[in-house]
Amino acid sequence: QAGRAQGDEPLGFTLPFFRHLASHRRIYEMTVARESEASVERHVKRMLTELVRRDLRHRHAPVSATRLDLATHYVVGALWSSFIWWMESAQPLSPEDLNAVFQRLSFPGLEAAVAA
Numbered sequence: 001q002a003g004r005a006q007g008d009e010p011l012g013f014t015l016p017f018f019r020h021l022a023s024h025r026r027i028y029e030m031t032v033a034r035e036s037e038a039s040v041e042r043h044v045k046r047m048l049t050e051l052v053r054r055d056l057r058h059r060h061a062p063v064s065a066t067r068l069d070l071a072t073h074y075v076v077g078a079l080w081s082s083f084i085w086w087m088e089s090a091q092p093l094s095p096e097d098l099n100a101v102f103q104r105l106s107f108p109g110l111e112a113a114v115a116a
Contacts, residue, residue: 013051018095028087048076060114071114
């Protein structure tokens with residue numbers, strides 16, 4: 001489910017990703033929030049890296065390898081940080097609201113940096 005894009009929205013997989021996470025909040029509490037966090041984090045970041053890289057490459061072909069790598073690393077870090085904040089927040093947003101904020105924070109700055 002996390003890999004399906006939403007229309008032509010940049011990083012269109014983020015809303016399905018946030019919805020998936022929302023439906024598995026209990027698993028977060030049992031894994032990511034505990035000592036197994038490093039293993040789960042590596043796995044999720046690898047998955048996100050491929051999704052982000054594919055999305056950015058598709059939207060910005062051709063793009064230099066350096067810009068693509070930096071932009072991918074930036075977005076994955078922002079997604080992971082947003083996920084951790086969201087799971088630990090006392091007043092969590094809906095997946096739709098979180099995605100809207102994430103998209104507003106990420107664009108158009110990311111678009112300009114990759115396209116430059």
